[in-house]
Amino acid sequence: MTSHDGPNWAVRCRVGDYVRIELFRGPHNAVRSVWIKVECCDDIRSIVYGTIEDKQFQGFGNSLKPGARLAASYERIVEHQEAA
Secondary structure (H helix, E strand, C coil): CEECCCCCCCCCCCCCCEEEEEEEECHHHCEEEEEEEEEEEECCCCEEEEEECCCCCCCECCCECCCCEEEEEHHHEEEEECCC
16 A cells, blocks of 8 residues: 655556545545545546445535546545555
8 A cells, every 4th residue: 555645646556456535625634535446547637537435435415425436636646555
């Protein structure tokens, strides 16, 4: 597992890996994040695509919940866990 501190971190993820995406920062700089299972990476546009696989994630409304598909900028990746 690797982590980073800022958007200059070089991401090299593969299909099946897990990445934790920072969604936003709340009060007192608390980070709200979610784990996604990587389905595709676009290195040219620096975007990762995947499905929310975080059982502890409560979701936001009807669209952002476990099982939903999500695209995020590499800048939003705060942890990376390679597939076993």
